[in-house]
Each structure stands twice: as structure tokens, then as C-alpha cells.
Amino acid sequence: MADQITDEQMFSGSEILLKSLIAEGVDTIFGYPGGQIMPTYDKLYDYQKELRHILVRHEQGAIHAAQGYARAKGIPGVVTVTSGPGATNVITGVADAMIDSTPVVVIAGQVATHLLGTDAFQETDVIGLTTPITKWSYQIRRVEDIQWAVARAFYIASTGRPGPVVLDFTATAQKGKAAFNYEKCNFIRSYHPYPEIEEKAVRKAAKMINEAKKPFLVFGQGIILSGAEKELQALVEKGEIPCASTLLGLSALPDGFPLYKGMVGMHGNIAPNVMTQECDLLIAVGMRFDDRVTGNTATYAIQARKIHIDIDESEFNKVIPVDLGVLGDAKAVLPMITELIEKKPREDWGLTSTICDAVEKHRVIDPEIHPESGEIHMGEVVDTLAEVSGKNALIVTDVGQNQMLGARYSRFNQTRSMITSGGLGTMGFGLPAAIGAKVGRPDRQVCCLVGDGGIQMVIQELGTIMQERTGVKIVLLNNNWLGNVRMWQELFYDQRYSSTRMINPDYSQIASAYGIRYRMVDKREELREAVEEMLSDDMPYILETHVLEEGMVFPMIPPGKNVNEIMLNNDDWFDYGE
Amino acid sequence: MENNEHLFVVSVYSENQVGLLGAIANAFTRRSLNIETLNVEPSEFEGVHRFTFKTRTTLDKVESIVKHIEKKVDVLKAFYYVDNEYLVKEHDILASYIDKHKR
Numbered sequence: 209m210a211d212q213i214t215d216e217q218m219f220s221g222s223e224i225l226l227k228s229l230i231a232e233g234v235d236t237i238f239g240y241p242g243g244q245i246m247p248t249y250d251k252l253y254d255y256q257k258e259l260r261h262i263l264v265r266h267e268q269g270a271i272h273a274a275q276g277y278a279r280a281k282g283i284p285g286v287v288t289v290t291s292g293p294g295a296t297n298v299i300t301g302v303a304d305a306m307i308d309s310t311p312v313v314v315i316a317g318q319v320a321t322h323l324l325g326t327d328a329f330q331e332t333d334v335i336g337l338t339t340p341i342t343k344w345s346y347q348i349r350r351v352e353d354i355q356w357a358v359a360r361a362f363y364i365a366s367t368g369r370p371g372p373v374v375l376d377f378t379a380t381a382q383k384g385k386a387a388f389n390y391e392k393c394n395f396i397r398s399y400h401p402y403p404e405i406e407e408k409a410v411r412k413a414a415k416m417i418n419e420a421k422k423p424f425l426v427f428g429q430g431i432i433l434s435g436a437e438k439e440l441q442a443l444v445e446k447g448e449i450p451c452a453s454t455l456l457g458l459s460a461l462p463d464g465f466p467l468y469k470g471m472v473g474m475h476g477n478i479a480p481n482v483m484t485q486e487c488d489l490l491i492a493v494g495m496r497f498d499d500r501v502t503g504n505t506a507t508y509a510i511q512a513r514k515i516h517i518d519i520d521e522s523e524f525n526k527v528i529p530v531d532l533g534v535l536g537d538a539k540a541v542l543p544m545i546t547e548l549i550e551k552k553p554r555e556d557w558g559l560t561s562t563i564c565d566a567v568e569k570h571r572v573i574d575p576e577i578h579p580e581s582g583e584i585h586m587g588e589v590v591d592t593l594a595e596v597s598g599k600n601a602l603i604v605t606d607v608g609q610n611q612m613l614g615a616r617y618s619r620f621n622q623t624r625s626m627i628t629s630g631g632l633g634t635m636g637f638g639l640p641a642a643i644g645a646k647v648g649r650p651d652r653q654v655c656c657l658v659g660d661g662g663i664q665m666v667i668q669e670l671g672t673i674m675q676e677r678t679g680v681k682i683v684l685l686n687n688n689w690l691g692n693v694r695m696w697q698e699l700f701y702d703q704r705y706s707s708t709r710m711i712n713p714d715y716s717q718i719a720s721a722y723g724i725r726y727r728m729v730d731k732r733e734e735l736r737e738a739v740e741e742m743l744s745d746d747m748p749y750i751l752e753t754h755v756l757e758e759g760m761v762f763p764m765i766p767p768g769k770n771v772n773e774i775m776l777n778n779d780d781w782f783d784y785g786e
Numbered sequence: 787m788e789n790n791e792h793l794f795v796v797s798v799y800s801e802n803q804v805g806l807l808g809a810i811a812n813a814f815t816r817r818s819l820n821i822e823t824l825n826v827e828p829s830e831f832e833g834v835h836r837f838t839f840k841t842r843t844t845l846d847k848v849e850s851i852v853k854h855i856e857k858k859v860d861v862l863k864a865f866y867y868v869d870n871e872y873l874v875k876e877h878d879i880l881a882s883y884i885d886k887h888k889r
Binding site: 335336339340343344345347364395396397398399400520521522524525526 | 800801804805808809812816846849850853854856857859860861862884887888889
């Protein structure tokens with residue numbers, strides 16, 4: 209066949225890669241050029257109309273931006289970087305994407321094949337480094353393998369439980385010549401992303417739900433990844449099952465949905481954590497029992513029978529032993545269960561959440577978001593943002609107190625509105641992820657909640673915002689501390705504040721250097737008006753808020769405690785009797 | 787959960803891809819398990835390789851390892867057996883698997 213193809217029908221490996229990306233529907237790449245990926249960047253010059261390249265300021269920014277893009281849009285984010293340091297600089301984001309099930313495809317340059325294993329300039333063992341933190345990684349050594357590898361990469365990254373894929377793209381393959389005849393991949397014999405659903409398990413799940421007097425459902429990001437928001441609503445409505453979200457499941461159900469009881473976990477709401485310990489049936493959907501959710505695993509929902517619905521079989525019994533695992537895609541499994549469950553009266557345990565909610569509002573929420581005097585609180589800023597944006601903003605957080613308060617006090621009207629680094633807890637995630645989210649969803653108001661620690665880890669990405677005019681709204685919650693670590697030092701390390709005090713630069717000058725509009729607020733009376741001003745158009749904006757320096761995040765289940773052992777403040781614990 | 791340690795045999799059937807041994811061995815390393823013996827060879831099925839590990843651990847851990855390994859894209863099937871009771875049904879299971887997922 210090869211001898212029938214004329215020279216005009218032959219393309220370089222670099223061009224084949226770009227044409228393959230276009231065939232997969234890619235129109236945006238986040239990246240940074242360098243030696244061993246230069247042939248591909250050279251070809252990219254010819255494809256600027258089809259492929260928008262966002263030049264970040266550090267490869268870590270590229271991978272986090274691709275993660276934000278993927279999570280906002282629901283399709284894989286694409287990253288191109290060079291070999292050696294380019295590749296190693298994306299490692300954190302690849303690990304983050306793995307643990308948070310985010311579809312990204314990373315294409316890293318690699319030295320020519322004859323130099324592999326010789327410690328050539330900017331050579332590193334990318335496959336060896338990324339194997340444990342990718343869904344699949346592959347070294348493309350021959351030009352003939354490019355289309356096969358790209359097709360597999362997109363299929364693997366985006367199907368089943370999504371995840372990152374790394375392609376280690378040798379200079380030899382980039383410079384070789386081959387014909388282009390792209391075929392999408394939809395079958396790999398050793399990979400079954402959508403397992404057949406066992407009807408027996410579905411019937412058993414429905415039976416367990418029908419037998420339950422106090423069922424309780426906890427859902428995770430699996431609902432969003434599967435697009436099963438409506439199916440989830442239908443199930444809990446028919447069964448009258450109260451439900452709660454994990455950190456990554458937030459925004460799957462709209463604010464005010466009557467059966468929704470809030471967020472579980474360490475800084476979650478009191479009611480769903482207490483209900484976990486009171487239900488007689490726990491239904492977990494698309495979540496993985498993270499230790500920040502379960503607290504002490506030995507006592508977690510010990511009284512309840514448990515059903516775990518997940519697309520990844522290796523999650524069953526990994527952390528919490530369950531009575532029944534239902535393997536499958538939530539979008540397919542949930543309606544099958546809904547059909548079989550009966551509408552029936554449940555034991556009235558609404559009182560549990562009423563009591564818990566009242567205590568939380570009075571003891572925690574009101575003092576945090578409606579303080580009468582003193583400095584601005586972080587939660588107050590988040591609450592104001594939710595109010596002014598009409599609950600329509602897409603919130604991207606960094607990691608730490610900004611994240612926990614962002615999760616607690618943001619309110620969402622639509623799905624895919626909360627992007628945060630959950631499993632890996634990567635500081636520096638927020639700003640670049642917000643850039644990616646805004647690039648992917650220019651129609652949405654994207655707000656980045658970030659602390660003074662996190663923004664400085666990736667502050668160079670303000671350059672990307674400047675160059676691309678990405679309309680990200682940066683809400684900088686400045687407390688001059690690494691706030692979350694400081695809080696733990698106060699609570700658990702005898703107030704020995706080791707290396708957590710931060711001297712900050714003058715952010716107004718930084719904003720001005722990057723040509724980004726800026727405003728500082730340190731007075732409560734100005735907060736609302738400042739947020740309104742920030743959201744009044746679609747241009748980048750930095751709103752620096754000087755917040756209470758020793759702010760805390762409550763309620764809190766201290767690490768290793770049972771999920772109903774909840775601190776309301778430094779001295780008081782939640783007590784039913786109140 | 788059972789917490790007694792046994793010597794387990796873990797056998798893994800995979801496509802013939804570079805780097806898979808490392809990927810599979812990682813599942814043991816992450817759980818701080820020693821691999822007592824390791825054998826890699828072509829299986830009786832064309833293009834399919836077999837890895838045989840022996841490791842001393844608990845039932846819970848070996849179950850989680852096997853599920854973890856089977857999740858790898860290029861792994862067809864993974865099994866575990868207590869001590870040497872293995873190889874009994876592997877051939878039949880794999881033959882029907884390959885038959886079912888033919889394209």
C-alpha cells in the first residue's frame with residue numbers, strides 16, 4: 209500500500225499528530241514549546257486557525273489549565289510540552305488528574321529513539337515517571353504508530369472512569385513521514401470502560417432500598433462525569449431519599465433542591481455527617497470514601513447496610529466494606545434502580561437535619577457570613593459572591609481555607625460549577641485551572657477563589673491571562689498566612705506557627721504590571737459593591753480582600769474522629785442536646 | 787475482613803506492551819509488599835503474556851491488588867490463588883474470555 213501513496217499524501221509525524229487532534233475534535237491546546245517538541249510547534253504554525261494554542265508561563269500551568277478546561281467542558285484537555293523538564297513539570301497535574309478522574313491528554317516531546325537511554329540532553333524516563341499516575345502512558349517511537357496512539361489516548365482518557373493519558377512523542381516519530389488515515393478508537397479487547405450491568409445486583413439494590421426505613425444517599429463526582437444529574441434527582445425524589453454531596457460532587461444538584469442536605473466530610477455540613485451515622489441504609493454513588501469523607505473508617509456508618517454504585521470495580525471494599533456493589537455507569541444504573549423502587553412512607557427523621565441545620569446556622573454559619581464587626585471573613589466574601597452572581601458563577605478554588613469556605617458557602621444553579629483539587633489537594637491549582645475553565649466556557653462567569661499562598665505558587669500565570677485576555681475573576685483571600693496549616697497548628701500543634709506566616713508583595717503593583725484591573729477591599733461596607741464591580745463585565749479582574757488573619761473553618765471533624773464528632777469552634781463540640 | 791497472611795499466587799495475563807511489568811509491579815510496591823518470586827513468559831494464547839507473582843499478604847490486600855492490576859488498560863485478566871492451588875481453571879476462563887471479546 210505504501211508504494212501507491214505519493215509524496216503529497218505523506219505527512220510528517222508532527223502534522224499527523226495535529227491532524228489527529230483535530231479529528232478528535234480538539235480546538236484548544238495548553239502548552240509550552242521547547243527543544244524536543246519543536247517539530248510539532250513548527251507545524252502548529254500552519255494550524256493556528258484550527259488549533260488555538262494557549263501559551264502558559266510554566267508547564268504546571270498548562271496541565272492545571274487543561275484540567276480546568278476538561279472539568280468545565282466535559283471533554284479531554286490537551287497539553288503539549290517538551291521533554292525532560294517540560295515533562296517533569298506536568299507531573300503534579302497528571303497525578304491530580306488521576307486521583308480526581310479528569311480526562312487529559314499530555315503530549316510530551318522526547319529525544320530521538322537512537323538517543324533513548326543515553327542520558328541525552330533533556331531526556332528523562334517519562335513513561336517510568338508517569339506510569340503509576342496515568343490511566344495509560346505510551347512512548348511513540350515510530351511515525352506509523354501516532355494515529356493509533358492518539359486514538360487510543362482519547363478513547364481511554366474520556367471513557368469509563370476518566371483519567372490522564374501521557375504520550376511520550378519521540379523526535380524520531382515527529383520527523384518521520386507517513387500517510388494520514390485516521391480512525392477513532394472504540395474498542396480495546398483488554399479494556400471495558402462500560403461494564404455490563406448485572407440485573408441481579410440492581411434488583412438487590414432496589415430491594416434494600418425498599419426495605420430501608422432511613423435510607424441516605426451520598427454522591428460524588430461520578431454523577432457529573434456520567435452526566436447523571438437528572439437520573440439522580442429522579443431516584444431520590446421517587447424514593448424520598450435525603451442525599452448529600454462529596455466535595456467533588458458539588459453542583460450536581462441545584463441549590464435549594466429539597467432532599468439535598470449539603471456536603472459530607474471534614475468541613476462538610478453537620479446534618480449529612482450525622483445522618484451518615486443514623487441511617488439504616490447508605491447508598492454511595494460515584495464516590496470513593498476518601499478519608500476526608502469517612503473520618504474513622506472503623507465506625508463510619510457502622511450501623512447501616514451499604515450499597516456502592518461505581519463504574520470502577522476496584523473501588524468496592526477498598527476503604528469501606530459494603531453489602532452490595534453495583535458495577536456500572538451511574539447514568540445507566542440509577543434509572544434501573546429508580547424503576548424498581550417503591551414510593552413509600554419513610555420513618556420521619558427530618559428532625560435530625562432540622563436540629564443539625566439549626567445548630568450549624570446559629571453557631572457556625574451566621575458568625576462566619578454575617579459577622580457584626582471586625583475584619584471581613586472569608587466565608588462572607590464567598591457568600592457575597594454567590595449572592596451577586598445569582599448562584600451562576602463557575603467557582604474554581606485553590607486548596608486550603610479558600611477551598612473549604614468556597615465549598616461551604618458557594619451556591620450553584622447549574623452542574624459543573626465547582627472545580628477544585630480534591631484528592632491530591634494541589635496548592636497552585638486554582639489560578640491556572642480557572643484560566644482553562646474560562647477558555648473552555650467563555651459563556652460563563654468564572655471566579656477563582658485563592659489564598660495568598662496559592663496564588664504565589666503560580667503567579668506567573670497572570671501573564672497568560674494578560675496575553676490571552678482571559679476574563680477570569682480572581683478573588684484573592686489574603687490573610688497573610690498559610691491559613692489552613694496555621695489553623696491546624698493552632699488546633700493540633702500547640703499554636704507553634706512553624707513557617708506559616710507570609711509576607712506578601714503589593715498585589716496592586718503586580719496587577720498593574722500585568723495590566724489587570726485590581727481593587728482592594730478591607731471594609732465590610734465596600735465588599736458587595738466591589739464584587740458587583742468585578743462581575744460587571746467580562747475582563748480579567750483581581751479583587752484582593754483583606755480577611756481576618758486568624759480565620760478558622762468550622763465545623764470540623766478532626767482527622768481520625770467519627771463523622772458525628774464535630775467541632776463547632778475551638779472549644780465546643782456539636783451536641784444533640786442543645 | 788480476614789487478616790491472616792498467606793502465600794498467594796497472583797497471575798496476570800496481558801497484551802505484550804513495553805513497560806507493563808513495571809506498571810504491574812507497582813501495585814505491589816504501593817502496598818509495601820515483597821514479591822517472593824516472579825516469572826514472565828508467553829502464555830498458551832498468541833500475543834498474550836503471563837506474569838506469575840508470589841507474595842505473602844492478606845486476602846483483602848490481594849483482592850485489592852488484583853482489581854488494581856486488572857484495571858490497567860493492557861491487562862486482560864488477573865487471578866489470585868492461595869499457595870499453589872492455581873492454574874486449575876485459568877486456561878478455560880481465559881479461552882472463553884478471548885472468545886467473548888473477539889473483534
